[in-house]
Each structure stands twice: as structure tokens, then as C-alpha cells.
Amino acid sequence: MPPQRGKTPKKNKNGSGSQTEPVEVYCRIRPLDNPDDPVCLKAVNTNTCILTPQENAIARNGQVKELQYQFQYVFDEYTSQKAVYDYVAMPLMEDLIKGKNGLLFTYGITSSGKTYTMTGTPDDQGLMPRCLDVLFNSISGLQAKKYVFKPDRMNGFEIQTDADAMMERQRREILPGLTTPKTPGRGRNHGEFGEHGRMSDPTRVEDIDEGNIYAVFVSYIEIYNNYVYDLLEELPHDPITGYKPPQSKILRTDSNDNMYVMNCVEVEIKSPQEAFEVLYKGQKRRKVAHTALNAESSRSHSIFNIRLVQAPLDANTDMIAQVQDQEKNICVSQLSLVDLAGSERTNRTKNTGERMKEAGNINQSLMVLRNCLELLRENQKTGLGKLVPYRDSKLTHLFKNYFDGDGKVRMVVCVNPKAIEYDETIHVMKFAEMTQEVLVTKSQQVKFEILEAPMIKKPPVIEDYIPMMTYSLGPTFPSLEVLHCRDEYTLDQLSDFLDERNRLKENLMIDFNRKQDQFRAQLVKIEKEYNEMKSRSHESQSVLEKRESYIQKLESRLRSLEKRQDETSRQFKECERERRELESKLQDKNMKIRQEKTEKDRLRSDFRNRLEHNNQQWEKNLQKERNKIENELEGQINEKQHKLNMLRHIVNTETDSDTPTARFRTPAPKARTYTTPGKIMSARSETDMSSVGKNPVPTPRSRTQTATVTSARSMHGLNKVGTPKNTPQYNPRHRRSRSSNAEIWLDHRPPGSVELGTVLQPKLKKKKSVSKLEVKDTKEATKYILTHQDIDSAGELETKLIKGNMLPTAGGGTAVVFNDVETLKQISPGSRKRRSSCPQPTDYDGDWTDVEDRCGIAIEGHSRKRSRGTEKVSRV
Numbered sequence: 097m098p099p100q101r102g103k104t105p106k107k108n109k110n111g112s113g114s115q116t117e118p119v120e121v122y123c124r125i126r127p128l129d130n131p132d133d134p135v136c137l138k139a140v141n142t143n144t145c146i147l148t149p150q151e152n153a154i155a156r157n158g159q160v161k162e163l164q165y166q167f168q169y170v171f172d173e174y175t176s177q178k179a180v181y182d183y184v185a186m187p188l189m190e191d192l193i194k195g196k197n198g199l200l201f202t203y204g205i206t207s208s209g210k211t212y213t214m215t216g217t218p219d220d221q222g223l224m225p226r227c228l229d230v231l232f233n234s235i236s237g238l239q240a241k242k243y244v245f246k247p248d249r250m251n252g253f254e255i256q257t258d259a260d261a262m263m264e265r266q267r268r269e270i271l272p273g274l275t276t277p278k279t280p281g282r283g284r285n286h287g288e289f290g291e292h293g294r295m296s297d298p299t300r301v302e303d304i305d306e307g308n309i310y311a312v313f314v315s316y317i318e319i320y321n322n323y324v325y326d327l328l329e330e331l332p333h334d335p336i337t338g339y340k341p342p343q344s345k346i347l348r349t350d351s352n353d354n355m356y357v358m359n360c361v362e363v364e365i366k367s368p369q370e371a372f373e374v375l376y377k378g379q380k381r382r383k384v385a386h387t388a389l390n391a392e393s394s395r396s397h398s399i400f401n402i403r404l405v406q407a408p409l410d411a412n413t414d415m416i417a418q419v420q421d422q423e424k425n426i427c428v429s430q431l432s433l434v435d436l437a438g439s440e441r442t443n444r445t446k447n448t449g450e451r452m453k454e455a456g457n458i459n460q461s462l463m464v465l466r467n468c469l470e471l472l473r474e475n476q477k478t479g480l481g482k483l484v485p486y487r488d489s490k491l492t493h494l495f496k497n498y499f500d501g502d503g504k505v506r507m508v509v510c511v512n513p514k515a516i517e518y519d520e521t522i523h524v525m526k527f528a529e530m531t532q533e534v535l536v537t538k539s540q541q542v543k544f545e546i547l548e549a550p551m552i553k554k555p556p557v558i559e560d561y562i563p564m565m566t567y568s569l570g571p572t573f574p575s576l577e578v579l580h581c582r583d584e585y586t587l588d589q590l591s592d593f594l595d596e597r598n599r600l601k602e603n604l605m606i607d608f609n610r611k612q613d614q615f616r617a618q619l620v621k622i623e624k625e626y627n628e629m630k631s632r633s634h635e636s637q638s639v640l641e642k643r644e645s646y647i648q649k650l651e652s653r654l655r656s657l658e659k660r661q662d663e664t665s666r667q668f669k670e671c672e673r674e675r676r677e678l679e680s681k682l683q684d685k686n687m688k689i690r691q692e693k694t695e696k697d698r699l700r701s702d703f704r705n706r707l708e709h710n711n712q713q714w715e716k717n718l719q720k721e722r723n724k725i726e727n728e729l730e731g732q733i734n735e736k737q738h739k740l741n742m743l744r745h746i747v748n749t750e751t752d753s754d755t756p757t758a759r760f761r762t763p764a765p766k767a768r769t770y771t772t773p774g775k776i777m778s779a780r781s782e783t784d785m786s787s788v789g790k791n792p793v794p795t796p797r798s799r800t801q802t803a804t805v806t807s808a809r810s811m812h813g814l815n816k817v818g819t820p821k822n823t824p825q826y827n828p829r830h831r832r833s834r835s836s837n838a839e840i841w842l843d844h845r846p847p848g849s850v851e852l853g854t855v856l857q858p859k860l861k862k863k864k865s866v867s868k869l870e871v872k873d874t875k876e877a878t879k880y881i882l883t884h885q886d887i888d889s890a891g892e893l894e895t896k897l898i899k900g901n902m903l904p905t906a907g908g909g910t911a912v913v914f915n916d917v918e919t920l921k922q923i924s925p926g927s928r929k930r931r932s933s934c935p936q937p938t939d940y941d942g943d944w945t946d947v948e949d950r951c952g953i954a955i956e957g958h959s960r961k962r963s964r965g966t967e968k969v970s971r972v
């Protein structure tokens with residue numbers, strides 16, 4: 097018959113309606129080694145302790161900043177192991193028996209009393225031995241026969257029949273080298289928990305369900321450097337060094353999502369003594385393994401698991417009730433007792449090389465534990481389902497289920513109150529404070545449901561095959577007393593009786609032989625069945641072995657894959673680190689590029705500014721230079737003008753000597769020069785020619801005189817080269833737009849002009865009157881009118897209005913082309929001098945040479961002489 101199987105029942109998850117409870121945190125303060133040492137932690141009451149900083153950490157204002165911490169219970173240095181057990185572990189033990197899981201761990205720095213609290217000493221036992229004592233005290237008399245419950249290597253249990261269990265018992269006792277440790281013989285060293293001197297705990301859990309049978313299994317594992325080792329596994333033997341380093345184990349999830357260590361040895365124990373033997377063996381292996389691994393015990397997490405398997409008994413058969421779904425019939429509860437590695441920070445362990453790596457890993461496991469608890473707390477507060485990084489370390493991965501609501505979690509924070517441990521203690525306290533804010537789901541009590549009638553067939557026993565034999569000896573002997581020698585009657589009676597008995601005996605013999613044959617046949621049948629079973633079991637054994645070897649192969653493959661995974665993750669981390677480095681380099685380079693760019697921009701703008709500044713400087717210099725040249729030219733012009741005047745004076749003086757009217761001569765014609773920035777405007781009229789008594793005023797329209805407004809450079813060029821090519825060019829046919837139907841007159845009346853008050857006045861529609869000529873005035877005007885007054889030969893005031901068109905020149909200046917002269921004369925009624933008022937044609941003789949021409953010769957070095965009536969253009 098196949099064995100019945102059962103699994104750890106699936107505990108309730110964080111479903112709706114499930115109650116939660118916080119992680120219960122207890123604080124235990126250990127006594128000082130030297131009572132005179134200063135302390136930093138004191139218990140104030142059963143729930144509170146105060147952490148006082150070291151003397152040198154006192155605040156600046158001189159006040160001592162005390163920190164207060166509240167816990168479920170604070171055990172001071174005088175608290176006994178028993179009291180700690182009663183408060184902390186007893187409820188977990190009660191839960192275990194009720195089918196609930198529990199996790200109890202001790203946390204603290206090295207030498208803070210974690211191992212003392214968890215294991216203790218033989219005469220003052222810690223939590224673990226007391227748990228075992230109490231468990232066996234409670235289930236005594238209710239234990240199943242050994243091997244009735246059998247681990248199925250997948251975190252579940254199978255139920256075997258009593259016969260199979262007995263066979264297994266024999267097999268295990270006969271065959272050496274099986275995975276379970278052998279029961280040590282009497283007198284062997286049982287370690288520190290040997291029976292001699294051990295003070296067992298007499299407590300027992302009341303209210304035990306006596307309708308169940310129980311079996312206890314223990315396993316003992318260690319997590320070191322984030323590798324899981326089985327402390328109950330036979331160590332591989334090395335012929336040279338003794339033991340080889342142990343193989344690490346893999347964590348797996350069973351069909352109910354419970355985490356377990358794959359292929360971890362689980363030993364069924366029937367008494368606390370057996371448990372201590374297992375524990376002792378584990379500790380011994382731990383030492384050996386540590387030597388082989390060159391490890392240190394304070395840097396490893398040790399986990400002692402107690403699994404209690406229970407199943408209800410059938411009231412009729414006094415055997416385990418058999419149901420179809422064995423998962424509902426078997427309850428497996430677990431209590432994990434964890435002695436964590438020292439929580440001190442890495443920098444405190446002055447290790448180097450390998451040791452440093454270990455220390456880092458240990459702290460990393462505790463760091464992950466801390467992170468997980470923090471995230472759990474955050475998730476519970478905020479309702480956000482952030483992923484808790486259980487998988488980041490083997491420790492948290494293994495206990496994932498507890499935090500996900502699979503049992504009670506309790507923590508004993510062990511503290512060494514020594515003042516020098518203040519810095520570490522503050523971290524421990526913070527962690528402890530945070531931990532008690534984490535909520536875990538309350539697990540429910542397991543109820544068994546026997547759904548069907550038992551299916552198990554009672555195993556055949558020998559009595560079943562032996563028919564009930566009732567031996568009848570027949571009628572009792574008749575009276576054998578012979579009364580006399582011929583007492584035939586009695587003898588006959590006796591003879592009949594004996595015959596009868598003989599007959600009966602023969603019948604019985606026949607019956608016996610028949611039954612004997614029957615029995616033999618039955619026996620042969622049983623033997624046959626037995627042989628068949630044996631061969632079948634051999635077959636299944638070989639199948640099992642094959643499966644085992646296959647599993648081992650798979651395991652080794654898994655291990656190699658895990659190693660490869662480790663290697664890949666290491667490479668990945670390395671690549672990640674390199675990527676980060678490259679990224680930072682890239683950022684540096686980008687920053688440099690940006691800096692260079694801004695520097696370039698700055699230089700460029702600087703250069704532009706300088707260029708602009710230079711240009712301005714240059715322009716200023718040029719301007720200065722130009723002004724200087726202009727001034728020089730002006731000086732030259734003035735000088736030439738002066739010479740011209742002198743020449744005029746000479747000429748006039750000569751003429752005067754010939755003509756008596758010369759004394760009425762007006763001064764030599766004036767050349768007015770106006771200087772504006774960048775331009776010199778010189779206006780010169782020919783009107784003074786008419787003032788020469790000898791030379792009559794030319795007929796209007798017969799001569800056109802021009803005043804030119806030009807740039808200094810043009811003038812300079814003209815004066816220097818003396819060729820018309822260098823004079824400002826204008827278009828004599830140019831006509832300004834007349835669309836506006838308005839001629840703008842520039843009425844130029846030099847200062848000192850006399851008002852005439854005549855009847856006839858020139859009629860100018862739009863005019864601008866100026867006394868001094870400016871360049872801007874010449875820009876707008878289209879016509880030019882110059883008022884020139886002089887005294888004629890008769891001593892009368894003669895006013896001439898010289899008119900001209902204003903034309904723009906190629907050099908940007910304005911040229912005035914004189915085309916009309918109006919002469920105004922006022923004559924007193926008594927005067928008869930006609931000659932002066934009316935010029936005669938004879939005035940224009942062929943030898944006439946006007947002053948202008950003569951001055952032109954002096955200044956320009958050339959003269960143009962034209963016949964009368966032709967236009968004459970003169971430029972200055």
C-alpha cells in the first residue's frame with residue numbers, strides 16, 4: 097500500500113478579514129563582566145529602558161540627551177532564563193502545539209548575550225532546550241511510532257503504516273551511513289547538554305489535543321556569507337585534511353508557497369535527549385565546517401527548526417485517521433529559533449581581505465532584514481504594495497512566509513549595557529523600535545476534518561491465519577474405581593470410554609492434519625505474497641534510488657547553475673559599476689565641453705566688444721584727422737581768399753587810378769564759407785561784378801552764375817589738381833519733383849541787409865528765410881534767392897535779387913545754378929543819371945574781363961572766356 101502523504105497546510109495569507117498583530121520585541125540586558133564598568137542602558141520599568149550617551153557625547157548645553165525606548169518587556173540583568181522563556185517562548189510553544197508557526201530570533205552585537213539567551217548553559221538553559229523540554233513534556237504518551245511520519249524531501253510528510261515504519265526502523269538501524277545521525281551509545285560525550293548536570297524544564301503545555309498523535313522533527317542550518325549549510329548533514333570526507341568544506345544548500349518553495357532548504361536533513365526525535373544529541377552533533381559539525389571554511393561563528397546566523405507533525409487518531413482503530421486528502425489530515429507547524437550574527441557595523445570589525453568580505457555580507461543580510469521590515473512597515477502604513485526585497489538575502493528569503501503572515505514573530509534584542517557600546521547599541525535600539533511597528537497576520541488554529549471513514553486495511557497478523565482450535569477431550573472419565581475382581585461393568589465402561597476417546601483422537605488427528613495443511617497453504621500464500629512484496633519493494637527501492645540519483649544530478653546542476661548565476665550577477669554588478677564610471681566620465685567630458693563652449697562664447701563676445709571699441713576708436717581718430725585736414729584746408733582757403741582779396745584790391749586800385757568813380761567801388765566780392773561737420777559750404781556770388789563801375793551788370797539770363805556747396809575733399813582736389821574732373825558733379829538738367837506743386841525758396845539775406853519798403857516785392861509762395869547758410873537748409877529748398885545790396889555809381893542803393901535752381905551734386909552736396917538777377921533801384925525824383933540805371937549794350941565790349949575771371953586765374957590757375965550771351969559756370 098502506498099504511503100499516505102501530507103503537507104504543511106497552507107496558512108492564511110494577508111486576505112481580507114485576517115487579524116494582524118505586531119512583531120513583539122523584547123529587550124534583554126545582560127550583566128556586566130565588570131560591575132564597576134560605566135553603563136549606557138538601564139531598565140526603568142518592565143517596558144521601558146533608557147539609553148544614555150557616553151560622557152563625551154553629552155550635548156553642548158551640558159544636558160544629557162537620554163533616549164527612551166519602549167518594548168513588549170524589558171528584562172534587566174537579573175532576569176532568569178526561566179522568566180525569559182515564560183514570557184517569550186512559552187506562547188510560541190503553545191502555538192506550535194496548536195499547529196501555528198513561530199519565529200523567534202535574537203538580535204544584538206557580538207557578546208551581547210544572544211547565544212546565552214537562545215542556548216544558555218546546561219545548568220541554566222536557554223530558550224531552545226526549554227522549548228524541547230516543554231514540547232516533550234506536553235506530548236508524552238501521544239507520540240507516533242518512529243518513522244510513521246516520514247519527510248517527503250519536498251517539505252511535506254508522508255504517513256507510513258506501522259509495519260512500514262517498523263521495516264524502516266530496522267533498515268535504518270541495520271544500514272549505516274544513512275542521513276540521520278546515529279543514536280549515540282550510552283556513555284558517549286553528549287556535549288554540554290549531556291544528561292549529567294542538565295536541569296530540564298518541567299513545564300508542560302496544558303490543553304493538548306489528546307485525539308492526535310505527534311512527531312517531532314528537528315533540523316539545524318547555518319547561513320554564512322549568504323550561503324546555507326546543513327549542520328546535520330554528513331560532511332564529505334577528505335583523506336588528507338579530514339573534512340572537506342560543506343556543500344551549500346538551495347532554498348526552494350513547496351507546493352504551498354512555504355520556503356524550505358532543499359535536501360536538508362530532518363531528524364525525528366523522540367526525547368529532548370535525542371534533540372540535544374542532534375544539537376551537539378550540529379554544533380560539532382559547525383566547528384569543523386568553520387575550520388574548513390575559515391569562518392567565525394559570530395558572523396553566521398544559526399537556525400534551529402522544530403517541526404511538529406500531528407494527525408488525528410481514529411477512535412475505532414486507534415490509528416491515524418485516513419482520508420483522501422491527507423493535507424487536511426496532517427498538520428505541520430514549525431518553530432524557528434534563530435541566533436543571528438553580531439549586528440555590529442563593518443568598520444568596527446577591523447578585518448581585512450576575506451574577513452572584511454564576510455563581515456560585509458553578514459551586515460548585508462541584517463541590512464536586508466532591516467530593509468524588508470522597513471518596507472513591510474511602509475506598505476502597511478501607506479497601503480502601497482511595494483515589493484519587499486526578501487530575495488536579496490538567504491536569511492530573509494527563508495523567513496519570507498513569517499513576515500507574509502504565516503505565524504508569530506518575536507525578537508529578543510540582547511544588549512550589553514557597557515557604555516563603550518553606546519554607538520552600536522543606538523543602532524540596535526532603532527532597529528528594534530522600527531521592528532515592533534511591523535504587523536504580521538495572526539495565524540489560525542488548525543482544525544482537522546475527518547471526511548471519510550478510515551480506508552486503511554488492518555495489516556494481516558498471524559492470528560488471522562490460525563483457525564481457532566477448540567480442543568474437546570470428550571466425556572469425562574467414568575469412575576475407575578474397581579469394586580471387586582469381577583467387576584466387569586467398570587472395566588467394560590472404561591474400555592468403551594477408551595475406545596470412544598481413541599475414535600475422538602483419530603478424528604481430531606484427521607482434523608488437525610487438515611487444518612495443518614490449510615495453515616501450510618496459508619503460510620505458503622503469505623510467503624508468496626511476502627516475496628512478491630519484497631520484490632516489489634526492491635523494485636521501488638531501485639526506482640527510488642534512481643530517482644534519488646536523478647535528484648542529486650539535478651541538485652548538482654542547480655548548484656552549478658546557481659554558481660553561474662552568482663558569477664553572472666557578479667559580472668553584471670561589475671558591468672554596472674563600469675557603466676556608472678563611464679557615465680560619470682561622460683558627464684565630466686560634457687561638462688568640460690560646456691565650459692569650453694561658454695569660454696569660447698565669452699571670448700567671442702569679448703573680441704566683438706574690443707573690435708567695436710577699436711572701430712569706434714578708429715572712427716574717432718579718422719574724424720579727428722578729417723577735422724584736422726578740413727581745418728588745414730580752411731586755413732589754405734582763407735589764405736587763398738586773402739590773396740584773392742589782395743589781388744582784387746590791386747586790380748581795383750589799378751582800375752581806380754583809371755576811373756574817377758572808383759572810390760564808390762564796393763569791396764571785393766566776398767566768398768562766404770560755412771563750415772559744417774564734414775562739409776564746407778562755400779557760396780559765392782558774381783553780383784559784386786556789377787559793382788565794378790566799368791563793368792556793366794550782365795543781362796539777366798545771358799549769364800548764369802553758380803554757387804556750389806561741396807565737400808572739403810572735392811574742393812581740396814579742385815584746388816590742388818585744378819581740373820574740373822575733381823569738382824562735384826551735378827546734372828544741369830535735373831528737375832526736382834514738381835508733383836507737390838510747390839517750389840521752396842531759400843531766401844538768403846545776409847545780415848545787415850537794408851529793408852527797402854518798395855511797392856514791388858518778390859512774391860515767393862513757400863520760402864525759408866535765412867541770414868546764414870546751413871547745409872540742412874539747402875536740402876529742402878529747390879530755389880535759391882540771394883539778396884545783395886550795394887551802392888551804384890550814382891551813390892544810390894542798388895538791391896540785386898540773384899536767383900538760381902538748387903541741384904544735388906554727385907558728392908552729396910548741393911550746387912546752385914544762378915539763372916536770374918533782379919535789380920531793384922530806387923531813384924530820387926531829381927536825379928537824371930540814366931546810364932547807371934539802364935545799362936547800355938556798349939558796356940559789353942570785347943575786351944571785358946570781369947573780376948571773377950581774374951580771380952579765377954589767381955586761384956584756379958585757369959580762366960574761361962566766353963562770348964556774351966553764353967552761360968558761364970564758375971565753381972568754388
Ligand code: ADP
Binds near residue numbers: 173204208209510
Ligand atoms: P553573543 O552570542 O551575543 O555573542 P554570548 O551569548 O556568547 O554573546 O554572551 C557572551 C558572554 O556573556 C557569555 O560568556 C555569556 O555567558 C555571558 N552572558 C550573556 N548574557 C548573560 C546573562 N543574561 N547572564 C549571564 N551571563 C551572560
Ligand code: MG
Binds near residue numbers: 435
Ligand atoms: Mg553568539
